[in-house]
Amino acid sequence: MICIFKHSQIWDLRGMYQQTSSIAFQAFTCQLYARNTKIVGANSLRYHMFCAKKGQIESGQLPPCEDSLMQHTLRANYQAAIWRRSLENLPDVPAPSAGHGWELDDGGSLKIRWMAGLPAPDVVLNLISCTCRRTCRPSDCSCILNGLKCTVVCKLQGCSNMVQDDAIVAQDANDSDGDSDD
Structure with a gap:
């Protein structure tokens, strides 16, 4: 059985997530997804579960990757630290975009940082690749669901989610122009 108290000790009371706690938090997450795993x-664990199901598993059934888990943990710990300071007058609160799982977009709005890599x-x-037949919709397209653009390997070619990189097309054109049998 999982000991919640044991895992609760990985949080810093000041709201700063300690990098050394990453392994302990990952172990806790692994126990949530596979109770008796070592x-x-x-x-x-993602790799082990994927192999155990021979690739026939939805991404939502797998635990988050280490990078995504770390970003979520940083956000959760930051929010808990804010709540712990809720009764203080003029609490010292760092900016959420200062390594706490959020970032500022071009307009200066705060947005979630899902992954760092x-x-x-x-x-x-x-x-x-996806197997969409008529159109790639966010509810059905495995590429969109995983935050990726469709590629030449996908069944439906020319969809609105295809990679539109003019630099690749220009590079291909330059490569073919330079081919000669001198």
């Missing part, structure tokens, strides 16, 4: 890394290595991202 796996303590979120990415390792790529969702997967480029090699893997190029393998993901």
